[in-house]
Amino acid sequence: METTAAPLPPNPDPCLNVEITPELVAQHGLLPEEYERILGILGRTPNLTELGIFSVMWSEHCAYKNTRKLLKLFPTEKKDKDAIGQVLVKAGDENAGVIDVGEGWGVAFKIESHNHPSAIEPFEGAATGVGGIVRDIFTMGARPVLLTNSLRFGSLESSQVKRLFRGVVSGISHYGNCLGIPNMGGDVYFDDCYEGNPLVNALCAGILRHEEIQKGAATGVGNPVYYVGPGTGRDGLGGASFASRELTEESAEDRPAVQKGDPFMEKLLLEACLEMMSIPGLVVGIQDMGAAGLTCSTCETASRGDSGIEIDLDLVPQRETGMNSYEIMLSESQERMLVIVAKGRERELEEVFEKWDLHAAHIGEVKEGNRMVVRQKGVVVADLPAKSLTDEAPIYDQPATEPAHLAMAREWKVDSIPELGQEAVEGALLGLLTHPTIASKRWIWKQYDHMVMSGCTVEPGSDAGVVKLSIAGINKYLAIANDCNNRFCYLDPYTGAQIAFVECMRNLACSGARALAVTDNLNFGNPNKPEAYHMLKECVKGLADACAHFDVPVVGGNVSLYNEHGEGAIDPTPVVSMVGLIDHPDRVTRSGVKDSGLDLILLGGLPDELGGSYYLQSAFNKKEGTCPKVDLDAEMNLQNLLIGQIEEGRICAAHDLSEGGLLVCLAEMLFDAHGIGASVSLPDLGSSGRLDTLLFGESQARAIIAVKPEKCDAVIQAAKNLGVSAHAMGKTDDSSQLKVEVAGTSVINSDVSGLKNAWESAIPKHMEIA
Amino acid sequence: MKVAIIQFPGSNCDWDAEHSVQNVIGLPAGRVWHKDPLPEGVEAVIVPGGFSFGDYLRCGAIARFSPIMSDLQSFADQGGQVLGICNGFQILCESGLLPGALVRNDCMEFRCLNQSLKVEDSNERFNSEALAAQLTLPIAHGEGNYRADTEVLTDLEANNQVLLRYAPNPNGSINDIAGIRNQAGNVYGMMPHPERAVESHHPCLDGLPVLHAFLQPLLQTSPVQLSA
Numbered sequence: 001m002e003t004t005a006a007p008l009p010p011n012p013d014p015c016l017n018v019e020i021t022p023e024l025v026a027q028h029g030l031l032p033e034e035y036e037r038i039l040g041i042l043g044r045t046p047n048l049t050e051l052g053i054f055s056v057m058w059s060e061h062c063a064y065k066n067t068r069k070l071l072k073l074f075p076t077e078k079k080d081k082d083a084i085g086q087v088l089v090k091a092g093d094e095n096a097g098v099i100d101v102g103e104g105w106g107v108a109f110k111i112e113s114h115n116h117p118s119a120i121e122p123f124e125g126a127a128t129g130v131g132g133i134v135r136d137i138f139t140m141g142a143r144p145v146l147l148t149n150s151l152r153f154g155s156l157e158s159s160q161v162k163r164l165f166r167g168v169v170s171g172i173s174h175y176g177n178c179l180g181i182p183n184m185g186g187d188v189y190f191d192d193c194y195e196g197n198p199l200v201n202a203l204c205a206g207i208l209r210h211e212e213i214q215k216g217a218a219t220g221v222g223n224p225v226y227y228v229g230p231g232t233g234r235d236g237l238g239g240a241s242f243a244s245r246e247l248t249e250e251s252a253e254d255r256p257a258v259q260k261g262d263p264f265m266e267k268l269l270l271e272a273c274l275e276m277m278s279i280p281g282l283v284v285g286i287q288d289m290g291a292a293g294l295t296c297s298t299c300e301t302a303s304r305g306d307s308g309i310e311i312d313l314d315l316v317p318q319r320e321t322g323m324n325s326y327e328i329m330l331s332e333s334q335e336r337m338l339v340i341v342a343k344g345r346e347r348e349l350e351e352v353f354e355k356w357d358l359h360a361a362h363i364g365e366v367k368e369g370n371r372m373v374v375r376q377k378g379v380v381v382a383d384l385p386a387k388s389l390t391d392e393a394p395i396y397d398q399p400a401t402e403p404a405h406l407a408m409a410r411e412w413k414v415d416s417i418p419e420l421g422q423e424a425v426e427g428a429l430l431g432l433l434t435h436p437t438i439a440s441k442r443w444i445w446k447q448y449d450h451m452v453m454s455g456c457t458v459e460p461g462s463d464a465g466v467v468k469l470s471i472a473g474i475n476k477y478l479a480i481a482n483d484c485n486n487r488f489c490y491l492d493p494y495t496g497a498q499i500a501f502v503e504c505m506r507n508l509a510c511s512g513a514r515a516l517a518v519t520d521n522l523n524f525g526n527p528n529k530p531e532a533y534h535m536l537k538e539c540v541k542g543l544a545d546a547c548a549h550f551d552v553p554v555v556g557g558n559v560s561l562y563n564e565h566g567e568g569a570i571d572p573t574p575v576v577s578m579v580g581l582i583d584h585p586d587r588v589t590r591s592g593v594k595d596s597g598l599d600l601i602l603l604g605g606l607p608d609e610l611g612g613s614y615y616l617q618s619a620f621n622k623k624e625g626t627c628p629k630v631d632l633d634a635e636m637n638l639q640n641l642l643i644g645q646i647e648e649g650r651i652c653a654a655h656d657l658s659e660g661g662l663l664v665c666l667a668e669m670l671f672d673a674h675g676i677g678a679s680v681s682l683p684d685l686g687s688s689g690r691l692d693t694l695l696f697g698e699s700q701a702r703a704i705i706a707v708k709p710e711k712c713d714a715v716i717q718a719a720k721n722l723g724v725s726a727h728a729m730g731k732t733d734d735s736s737q738l739k740v741e742v743a744g745t746s747v748i749n750s751d752v753s754g755l756k757n758a759w760e761s762a763i764p765k766h767m768e769i770a
Numbered sequence: 771m772k773v774a775i776i777q778f779p780g781s782n783c784d785w786d787a788e789h790s791v792q793n794v795i796g797l798p799a800g801r802v803w804h805k806d807p808l809p810e811g812v813e814a815v816i817v818p819g820g821f822s823f824g825d826y827l828r829c830g831a832i833a834r835f836s837p838i839m840s841d842l843q844s845f846a847d848q849g850g851q852v853l854g855i856c857n858g859f860q861i862l863c864e865s866g867l868l869p870g871a872l873v874r875n876d877c878m879e880f881r882c883l884n885q886s887l888k889v890e891d892s893n894e895r896f897n898s899e900a901l902a903a904q905l906t907l908p909i910a911h912g913e914g915n916y917r918a919d920t921e922v923l924t925d926l927e928a929n930n931q932v933l934l935r936y937a938p939n940p941n942g943s944i945n946d947i948a949g950i951r952n953q954a955g956n957v958y959g960m961m962p963h964p965e966r967a968v969e970s971h972h973p974c975l976d977g978l979p980v981l982h983a984f985l986q987p988l989l990q991t992s993p994v995q996l997s998a
Contacts, residue, residue, distance in 0.1 A: 170879070173880050177821075177910070178780070178782075178824065178825070179782065180782020180783065180820060180821075263821070263824070264779075264780050264823065264825075264826065267779070267821070268780070355803070355805075357779065445882075446883050447880045448880075449910040451882060451910060451963070452782060452783060452910065454785075454786045454789060454969070454972070455971075456971075471785060477971075585971060
């Protein structure tokens with residue numbers, strides 16, 4: 001700890017020369033003991049600017065003070081050092097993790113939340129969420145090649161939710177389309193628990209050569225520090241600490257904490273930075289100014305570089321007059337970067353930015369020592385040990401108490417649910433197909449340019465989005481999937497998080513892709529509440545165990561806590577996103593069936609669990625039951641079978657069983673081609689003995705595949721070899737009808753186009769402007 | 771380079787256009803920065819899609835003042851082949867190289883989808899026999915609603931200047947117009963993206979005949995000389 005520092009001179013702006021009172025400390029979201037720690041580190045009282053700097057750097061958003069211990073549970077490297085997908089840049093080391101994809105190429109990817117800003121101002125909140133994550137990726141030196149989002153909203157019956165949903169989608173569309181990065185859709189769930197606190201998690205992946213990986217470290221004493229991008233304004237003041245509080249009715253008054261995005265500016269910054277980084281040896285370090293803006297970028301680069309850093313705020317481009325040091329340091333104005341350049345080569349950087357008509361201002365230097373020194377009008381306005389801001393934030397191990405409803409969920413009996421008669425099957429299926437979580441998301445992704453960059457290979461709507469890495473000139477395909485069913489996480493956080501993991505990986509396997517790595521976005525309630533912390537802890541444990549079992553490391557992510565509004569916390573939502581690789585065009589597989597005469601094989605056995613299912617939601621409005629079991633070995637065998645058989649060229653289409661179960665899965669497989677139908681026969685009700693459980697239960701480790709008849713025996717044999725149950729249950733035909741019989745009795749015979757129409761029109765109907 | 775692709779700040783289909791011409795069709799192509807002159811020896815120019823200058827003010831309204839536009843004007847005046855795709859089409863309309871204007875989609879939302887199009891018999895290069903009666907091409911735009919006054923529209927139709935029509939219409943375009951040419955037949959503009967439908971992983975290959983029709987004169991005519 002540093003205990004030097006004489007008191008700083010008065011700030012040039014008199015309004016900052018105030019006494020630091022306990023109220024002021026509390027307003028900055030700092031606890032009294034945290035303030036004591038600051039006094040200990042400084043050996044003096046901080047001034048207001050310094051207090052502001054501490055408050056953002058020690059916020060949950062930047063410091064992970066409530067989650068740092070838990071995050072250590074995640075494996076960050078592959079155990080198998082010969083496997084594809086080795087980690088090149090680990091989680092937490094830089095702005096984003098990087099994994100090897102072969103032939104000297106790497107993929108940088110990361111997910112990040114913009115939940116709180118989107119709740120207050122959905123369009124700008126979501127738009128700047130996209131902007132922030134894209135900067136994290138190109139800061140690494142990578143050319144962004146795809147975007148996805150994981151979105152959660154309340155019920156679409158509510159007009160407020162409709163407003164938020166429309167605003168978020170159009171914000172993402174506006175920003176991403178202008179940047180020209182294909183948006184491959186993502187996952188979207190609608191549940192009352194997100195009413196007033198939507199989740200907006202944005203993911204970006206980019207591609208780069210191994211030797212092009214950039215570091216966010218300020219090294220080399222005397223190297224100049226540059227500010228690039230548009231001027232700093234008063235927007236987004238203290239956004240990081242805003243995101244680390246609960247939302248309340250008064251949150252709308254926090255609008256200044258929501259940033260305003262300019263995608264055109266970001267596009268210029270992206271191109272200029274990539275051009276600059278392509279000049280060998282020019283850039284020493286680079287970091288985007290995201291959360292906590294200039295503060296975070298200066299102290300993090302200095303801390304990583306074991307250096308000191310000095311900047312002069314008079315040299316910072318500003319778009320408003322009279323900004324004081326507190327405002328400049330805490331502003332979260334968008335589309336700005338901090339660049340440390342090799343001394344003597346400043347002109348090369350400036351020329352690139354002149355070409356793109358962007359500011360490039362020399363604002364400071366890398367210094368000896370370890371201090372972050374900020375000057376304005378010739379006066380030192382902040383002088384802090386950089387590492388204390390990044391590494392000495394308090395770390396908490398909160399008390400955890402299991403919420404009462406978990407025990408109820410474990411003891412739940414399916415008998416409490418009335419049995420489903422065969423005459424009600426079609427109605428139940430329609431109820432599920434029109435639930436906005438299951439219904440077609442075309443209304444969303446037709447507003448996203450998913451085809452720009454000429455790489456889109458599997459458009460949104462299949463199990464995973466797939467893009468060809470044409471821009472790298474390599475014949476490989478990147479697959480992306482996100483998942484997290486909050487219902488399961490609510491009922492059993494450990495198992496629910498594992499389901500998010502295995503379902504995400506299964507989606508990749510159904511698409512022919514081998515999973516490389518995870519980026520996760522942990523969206524939870526207030527960690528200071530023991531019940532909320534229990535949910536967080538169990539989800540992280542479940543996810544970490546699944547990652548270790550499959551040897552799929554976590555290469556980065558984001559934590560968003562304090563997601564509470566009105567009646568309480570959101571359900572735990574640990575969003576899991578995975579990038580997978582397909583190295584041959586013939587292996588790209590879709591969920592939709594294109595041909596009649598194919599054999600339909602159910603892999604993994606008849607579903608036998610109904611707890612937590614969407615059927616309980618759509619038919620009985622219940623969020624209850626025992627979460628389906630996860631058998632990680634069974635899951636691994638299923639996925640190995642899927643990928644192996646796809647690589648053998650035996651699978652024409654594959655779709656996993658998830659929300660809505662077997663019948664929804666089967667119906668969705670028929671929605672891609674006109675006139676296709678299917679006739680399926682199931683031998684009996686399975687071990688549950690119930691029709692609802694068989695048709696709509698959400699048991700894990702299951703998928704339906706379509707194969708050519710001549711390949712059927714080989715696939716079934718391969719399944720037997722891996723110990724995966726495989727049941728040839730019927731065929732596709734050109735009848736346009738979905739026919740299912742169970743133990744010889746017909747349970748459904750429906751026109752596929754009618755089902756498809758209901759599924760396709762559900763969200764548009766909600767969103768029609770009255 | 772035989773085919774120049776103009777890169778404005780905010781262009782984002784410049785790489786796609788270059789890739790489709792250079793690597794798929796096999797003609798030497800390159801990107802030209804909007805502040806640079808059009809290189810000597812260029813035989814065709816593509817104004818690519820994107821959000822030039824952020825599409826602030828109006829789509830294409832700022833790009834028309836870029837330094838390269840005077841070169842493009844004289845190139846077109848001398849019969850040089852010019853194709854504007856999406857934002858490029860908007861720029862050509864704003865700069866007067868093509869008639870009419872493109873305004874906000876009538877649904878008020880961005881639309882990205884595979885669009886069915888009817889091919890019109892416009893001229894000896896661009897007709898339903900050389901291409902196909904019906905094509906499917908990706909569209910991706912928020913402002914593709916073509917507008918022109920009655921006089922202009924009557925002329926366009928009378929001179930067979932309409933290249934492609936939407937079927938069905940996704941954006942409210944007048945007469946379902948998706949693409950047009952100038953009267954001389956050397957300047958083309960369309961909202962659909964032919965460069966996104968040229969490779970096996972694309973939804974279809976219907977962009978190839980469109981690009982071939984546009985680039986056809988390159989192998990037959992001598993390079994157009996730029997005036998000083």
